[in-house]
Amino acid sequence: MIIEYYAVLSREVQETEGKRRTGLEFQLVEKNRLSCFLDGGMNETLKASREQYEVFQMFQEFGVGDERFERVKCRYLGMTGFGAVTVYFESLEFMRYRYENWYLLRISNVRGELGVHEHECAIYEWGMVSDPEINSYGVLEMLPSEQASLLKKLYVPYIPEDSWTGSADEGTMVGAIGAHTQIDEVQFLYVGAALCVRIEQAGQLEAFFDLGTRVSQNPNLAAQYPSALLSYNTILADLNAIGPANQQTIFISHWHQDHCNALAQVTAAVLNTICNNTEWYVPASGTPVFQQIQNAVPAQNFHAGAAAIAYGLVNVNNNVNVQVGKIALPGGIHPHHRGLYIKLITVGGNQVFVVGDSTYEGIPLNERTNGGAGYDVLQACHHGGNYHYAPATQLGANQYIPVAAQGATALYSADGIYHGHPNLVYVGEYRAAGYIQQNEIQLQLAAAAGFNFFFVN
Numbered sequence: 001m002i003i004e005y006y007a008v009l010s011r012e013v014q015e016t017e018g019k020r021r022t023g024l025e026f027q028l029v030e031k032n033r034l035s036c037f038l039d040g041g042m043n044e045t046l047k048a049s050r051e052q053y054e055v056f057q058m059f060q061e062f063g064v065g066d067e068r069f070e071r072v073k074c075r076y077l078g079m080t081g082f083g084a085v086t087v088y089f090e091s092l093e094f095m096r097y098r099y100e101n102w103y104l105l106r107i108s109n110v111r112g113e114l115g116v117h118e119h120e121c122a123i124y125e126w127g128m129v130s131d132p133e134i135n136s137y138g139v140l141e142m143l144p145s146e147q148a149s150l151l152k153k154l155y156v157p158y159i160p161e162d163s164w165t166g167s168a169d170e171g172t173m174v175g176a177i178g179a180h181t182q183i184d185e186v187q188f189l190y191v192g193a194a195l196c197v198r199i200e201q202a203g204q205l206e207a208f209f210d211l212g213t214r215v216s217q218n219p220n221l222a223a224q225y226p227s228a229l230l231s232y233n234t235i236l237a238d239l240n241a242i243g244p245a246n247q248q249t250i251f252i253s254h255w256h257q258d259h260c261n262a263l264a265q266v267t268a269a270v271l272n273t274i275c276n277n278t279e280w281y282v283p284a285s286g287t288p289v290f291q292q293i294q295n296a297v298p299a300q301n302f303h304a305g306a307a308a309i310a311y312g313l314v315n316v317n318n319n320v321n322v323q324v325g326k327i328a329l330p331g332g333i334h335p336h337h338r339g340l341y342i343k344l345i346t347v348g349g350n351q352v353f354v355v356g357d358s359t360y361e362g363i364p365l366n367e368r369t370n371g372g373a374g375y376d377v378l379q380a381c382h383h384g385g386n387y388h389y390a391p392a393t394q395l396g397a398n399q400y401i402p403v404a405a406q407g408a409t410a411l412y413s414a415d416g417i418y419h420g421h422p423n424l425v426y427v428g429e430y431r432a433a434g435y436i437q438q439n440e441i442q443l444q445l446a447a448a449a450g451f452n453f454f455f456v457n
Contacts, residue, residue: 004031007105023088033080078295082288090120102151104141126264155286174279179318189231190447194258207249211262227452252282253356254335327362350376360400374405383414384422404434411441
């Protein structure tokens with residue numbers, strides 16, 4: 001059976017197990033859900049839904065980009081559903097494919113069904129390793145430029161005015177982090193080549209920064225890092241516990257799988273409960289996962305920073321202890337150029353800077369220096385790996401590393417395998433910037449010693 005998807009490419013990845021192949025990470029939408037926009041025709045599935053039919057009619061009448069269509073497309077695109085997969089092709093010429101484009105991906109589990117152009121491949125759903133061997137056959141086709149351009153325009157996020165800095169009526173928004181919330185512990189969980197940070201007050205979870213997790217199915221690696229499974233179970237228990245009596249705030253640095261894939265590990269009913277009982281701070285993104293979350297979260301609880309606007313730090317619900325910032329590196333198209341970061345001040349007086357994979361160069365100078373005071377703890381961006389994606393400065397980028405306070409700690413969240421993170425070259429740059437080696441935390445080393453998180457209070 002052949003299944004056809006329109007696929008938006010997120011990034012190139014390296015396989016950490018098995019054959020150690022190069023792969024491509026995609027977010028997928030079934031072809032028949034979007035093909036009407038490309039060929040101008042209605043299929044039977046769309047005709048059966050009045051709402052979907054009306055959206056398509058508005059598209060035909062007004063066109064993509066028109067405000068009248070923009071206002072209604074979010075719900076439709078959020079209902080289309082999507083998958084996220086990493087595809088490790090055999091013998092694919094990867095250099096033909098460029099970052100952040102839409103493709104046609106055709107998959108079959110029967111050899112030869114796709115013809116002479118098919119490639120053997122291994123497909124990992126949501127980036128979770130299930131089988132390092134070939135389990136599918138695929139063809140990846142570059143769409144005609146007009147079709148690719150239309151899909152990009154279709155998924156340009158619709159951001160209501162003042163979504164980021166505006167305030168909603170206090171009685172209608174979640175506001176899990178109130179004006180007087182104090183942070184007494186920040187936990188950096190070991191989750192393999194991914195990122196999840198838990199933020200607590202008085203022993204109670206208040207917020208997440210990112211929701212990535214990765215547990216190897218390779219018994220040897222799983223045994224070497226059992227803390228990854230402990231963290232995975234903790235994150236899933238936290239997500240399943242969210243509800244009206246346990247509301248939370250979720251910060252997502254960017255929409256790569258290793259920073260949000262825990263959302264795919266809960267049931268649809270639980271995800272719906274999560275969306276109705278959380279307040280979100282995220283960067284806007286022209287991807288299916290962004291559209292689905294934006295569609296599901298009540299508007300007053302969803303704060304998205306537009307890609308074209310750079311912000312300084314903004315207090316979360318007037319709380320000076322929890323601040324959020326959005327970067328926008330001029331000319332940057334990579335999610336690392338348009339990410340989100342937070343600054344936390346703990347009850348112990350520690351100033352903690354958590355940046356996900358955000359390119360430092362896109363963070364305003366005053367935030368990188370913390371007003372000249374520096375930071376006590378820095379979660380190193382991109383897991384301590386290469387963050388110099390063009391147009392970020394290729395040489396001398398260490399000058400953008402956030403300033404260290406005296407005795408500061410740099411924390412690396414990767415597993416020491418994936419992409420070679422943390423990279424000793426960049427570890428050296430952090431040390432040269434004042435993050436001292438004696439205080440350095442590499443979570444994979446802690447995990448090997450049996451600890452599944454490092455905390456700051």
